[in-house]
Amino acid sequence: MKYAFYPGCTVQTEQFGYEASVREVLPRIGVELVDMEGTSCCGFPAFSSVYPSAWYYLSARNMAIAEGLRLDLFPLCNGCHMSFAETKHHLEVNPRTRDSINKDLKKEGLTYTGSVRIVHILEILHDIVGVDTIGASVIRPIKGLKFATHPGCHAIRGGELKHTDDPENPQKLDDLMRALGSDVMDYPEKTDCCGSSLAIASGKTTLLIAGEKLQSVRKFGFDGLVTVCPFCFKVFDNRQRAIQAAMGDRSLEVPVFYYTQLLGLAMGLGPEKLGLDLNLSPIDFVLEKVLEG
Amino acid sequence: MEGSVLVIGGGVAGLQASLSLANQGIHVHIVEKAPYVGGVMAQLDKTFPTMNCCICILEPKMIECYRHPNIEVHTLSEVVDVDGSKGRFAVRVVQRPRHVDPSRCTRCGTCVEICPATVPDDFQTGFESRKAVYIPFPQAVPYAPSIDEGACNHFKGGGCRACEKACPVDAIRLEEGVRVSTLNASSIIIATGFQQYDPTEMGEYGYNRYENVITSLEFERLISPYGPTGGELERPSDGKLAKRVAFVQCVGSRSHREGVGVPYCSGICCMYTAKEAVTVKEKYPSSEIYVFYIDVKAFGRDYQGLVNRARDELGVDYIRGKPGEIRENPITKDLYVWYENTDTGEIGRKEVDMAILSAAVLPRFENVRLAGALGVDLDEFGFFRVEDPFLGPLETTREGIYVCGCSHGPRDISDSVTEASAVALKAVSDIRIATGGRGG
Numbered sequence: 001m002k003y004a005f006y007p008g009c010t011v012q013t014e015q016f017g018y019e020a021s022v023r024e025v026l027p028r029i030g031v032e033l034v035d036m037e038g039t040s041c042c043g044f045p046a047f048s049s050v051y052p053s054a055w056y057y058l059s060a061r062n063m064a065i066a067e068g069l070r071l072d073l074f075p076l077c078n079g080c081h082m083s084f085a086e087t088k089h090h091l092e093v094n095p096r097t098r099d100s101i102n103k104d105l106k107k108e109g110l111t112y113t114g115s116v117r118i119v120h121i122l123e124i125l126h127d128i129v130g131v132d133t134i135g136a137s138v139i140r141p142i143k144g145l146k147f148a149t150h151p152g153c154h155a156i157r158g159g160e161l162k163h164t165d166d167p168e169n170p171q172k173l174d175d176l177m178r179a180l181g182s183d184v185m186d187y188p189e190k191t192d193c194c195g196s197s198l199a200i201a202s203g204k205t206t207l208l209i210a211g212e213k214l215q216s217v218r219k220f221g222f223d224g225l226v227t228v229c230p231f232c233f234k235v236f237d238n239r240q241r242a243i244q245a246a247m248g249d250r251s252l253e254v255p256v257f258y259y260t261q262l263l264g265l266a267m268g269l270g271p272e273k274l275g276l277d278l279n280l281s282p283i284d285f286v287l288e289k290v291l292e293g
Numbered sequence: 294m295e296g297s298v299l300v301i302g303g304g305v306a307g308l309q310a311s312l313s314l315a316n317q318g319i320h321v322h323i324v325e326k327a328p329y330v331g332g333v334m335a336q337l338d339k340t341f342p343t344m345n346c347c348i349c350i351l352e353p354k355m356i357e358c359y360r361h362p363n364i365e366v367h368t369l370s371e372v373v374d375v376d377g378s379k380g381r382f383a384v385r386v387v388q389r390p391r392h393v394d395p396s397r398c399t400r401c402g403t404c405v406e407i408c409p410a411t412v413p414d415d416f417q418t419g420f421e422s423r424k425a426v427y428i429p430f431p432q433a434v435p436y437a438p439s440i441d442e443g444a445c446n447h448f449k450g451g452g453c454r455a456c457e458k459a460c461p462v463d464a465i466r467l468e469e470g471v472r473v474s475t476l477n478a479s480s481i482i483i484a485t486g487f488q489q490y491d492p493t494e495m496g497e498y499g500y501n502r503y504e505n506v507i508t509s510l511e512f513e514r515l516i517s518p519y520g521p522t523g524g525e526l527e528r529p530s531d532g533k534l535a536k537r538v539a540f541v542q543c544v545g546s547r548s549h550r551e552g553v554g555v556p557y558c559s560g561i562c563c564m565y566t567a568k569e570a571v572t573v574k575e576k577y578p579s580s581e582i583y584v585f586y587i588d589v590k591a592f593g594r595d596y597q598g599l600v601n602r603a604r605d606e607l608g609v610d611y612i613r614g615k616p617g618e619i620r621e622n623p624i625t626k627d628l629y630v631w632y633e634n635t636d637t638g639e640i641g642r643k644e645v646d647m648a649i650l651s652a653a654v655l656p657r658f659e660n661v662r663l664a665g666a667l668g669v670d671l672d673e674f675g676f677f678r679v680e681d682p683f684l685g686p687l688e689t690t691r692e693g694i695y696v697c698g699c700s701h702g703p704r705d706i707s708d709s710v711t712e713a714s715a716v717a718l719k720a721v722s723d724i725r726i727a728t729g730g731r732g733g
Contacts, residue, residue, distance in 0.1 A: 168496025188620035188629055220623065 004066035005033035008077035015230040017275025021260035042080035059087035064110040072117040078154035078229035084118045120164040126172040134179045138266040141181025148222040149173040152229030180266040189216040194232040207246035224255035237281045255283040296724040299478035304332020306698030306709040307484035308354045313717035315363035324370045328439035338517045341568035342599040355434040379693025380727035382478045390469035392440035397464035404456035412444040418511045420521035480693045480723040487699035490545035490653035503621040504530040505647045512649045528647045530626035535647035542586040545653035560703035562651035563590045567600045574607040582609045654703040677701045687716045
């Protein structure tokens with residue numbers, strides 16, 4: 001399995017722990033990541049409401065680079081994944097837009113044909129590598145801990161597109177956590193937004209939305225929250241102190257992890273290889289418990 | 294009078310049409326697919342708006358049909374082919390074996406007791422299990438067991454003959470086979486009824502995922518005195534009495550979503566929901582009942598009165614808004630119903646013990662095969678197409694074949710019965726014409 005790897009701006013500029021853990025664990029389960037030369041911004045989903053053609057162009061440009069490598073495209077960020085998946089769909093049903101984008105891409109010697117497949121990390125782990133293979137890579141199971149899963153809305157959002165998981169009842173991340181030996185359980189707020197799309201318009205609202213979710217995670221007795229989206233992680237982990245302030249609840253502490261960090265721990269890798277020192281939420285208790293077995 | 298009429302379906306519409314004809318001296322064949330007559334109405338608790346016991350109204354009709362000298366009831370039977378034309382149809386009917394001889398059976402129940410095979414009881418909408426040899430409900434007509442081949446160990450190759458050995462009167466007929474016969478009829482009446490939409494595909498409501506989200510038909514069994522809980526509203530997850538109940542209207546009907554549900558209104562849900570809400574409130578006056586609706590269609594005589602009674606006298610909370618989502622507390626199994634109240638514009642959440650989905654009325658899937666056998670058309674949804682909704686509202690696209698009840702669209706019991714009586718007159722006219730006006 002070989003993919004054109006597109007980490008995306010959020011991961012490359014601040015979510016180093018995600019990239020570090022992904023580069024560490026994926027090759028160990030047979031996934032080869034090929035770095036792409038000359039990529040640009042994915043287009044950014046929010047940009048689509050102000051300047052859709054620029055969004056399609058930027059998105060198609062990256063997909064054209066992946067097509068040049070004759071590889072399927074693996075964006076690490078849920079937002080980038082959505083940009084690519086939606087643009088691919090849009091250009092399929094609107095060939096005229098595709099032709100005009102290709103005129104611009106030609107200046108750089110690029111062509112977008114639509115042959116590229118966009119794969120999400122949940123698909124790679126759950127559908128392609130498979131839960132069994134992942135389970136077989138585990139030498140230090142994450143036992144006695146119960147995790148709330150948060151796949152992130154961009155990955156499962158409904159609509160005409162083929163979804164990464166069932167938008168109403170996402171279960172793939174839960175399956176993947178069970179493969180590590182962890183307990184999982186559905187909770188009512190599971191598919192709730194992390195709030196990050198409101199961060200620019202109303203930062204306080206973002207924190208309150210995220211806070212309600214963290215409260216639910218606490219209420220149902222979870223030991224931590226696990227996600228695959230850098231935007232969601234950024235809110236729940238990096239902004240957890242601000243969430244506590246907004247909610248007026250200093251005790252609202254929830255350890256937050258990327259799935260690939262927990263997978264790495266379960267594979268027996270050390271925390272330093274997985275960027276765990278970059279998690280800002282209080283993960284020490286969970287970490288000790290996992291490392292002690 | 295000469296000639297016979299063949300009625301397909303032994304639900305309330307089919308029974309009513311048959312009785313109307315038989316009481317005029319006309320011979321009737323009822324062809325019923327199930328081992329018993331009664332149809333969906335036999336599963337229902339009460340009628341609306343009169344709040345009468347369904348089975349108490351239906352049971353006399355079931356028995357009268359079965360005992361009527363002019364009616365032959367063919368259970369376990371299906372129409373496979375029709376020859377001829379109006380006035381002289383030759384109808385080929387395949388009858389699956391009952392494997393129990395009703396004329397010998399004394400209804401002692403020994404076979405049911407000894408049978409080792411258990412399957413979900415479809416009459417009780419899966420809330421209970423039953424044996425492979427069974428009588429579905431106490432008022433079943435004919436009141437004799439039948440053997441469900443799909444469930445029976447003998448027919449699944451296990452060679453079991455436990456019931457045959459145990460039967461004290463030698464009434465078990467394991468070797469009985471399929472019978473094909475040709476019945477003559479001057480006209481045919483289709484009364485195949487409906488089936489309820491399975492809301493599983495509407496993932497936002499969690500049906501089949503959350504135990505305490507059920508359909509209205511399942512609710513009818515739960516509240517029925519001869520249902521699985523003896524009529525107490527004990528919720529499926531833990532048997533706790535459900536005192537906070539949400540009814541959700543238009544589930545799968547009036548759908549705008551491509552590939553999900555059906556676009557038409559199911560016609561009956563507003564009223565049966567009012568009836569169900571009243572039933573719960575009368576039984577448990579302290580309960581909290583919410584009805585989530587788009588709009589209330591109470592068009593019949595006294596129908597609005599029942600809705601008013603539920604809302605104004607009994608305090609059922611009617612909230613205008615279709616819930617966007619139902620969620621479950623994984624520990625208590627209580628449900629959260631999220632909605633927008635479109636009267637006030639407020640977004641709200643109600644915590645309830647149980648949610649009941651008013652799932653759409655669908656045509657029976659068997660209509661497709663039956664329409665082929667009868668040589669008549671279906672409409673775009675799978676209901677039987679009528680010639681003209683005004684000039685021939687009960688006439689199919691083939692002369693001499695008629696429809697009544699839910700076979701051609703959603704209808705309540707009273708409309709089904711009215712149509713059944715009307716369609717009988719059509720059949721009488723055909724016989725008169727066929728016999729040169731001598732009949733009657």
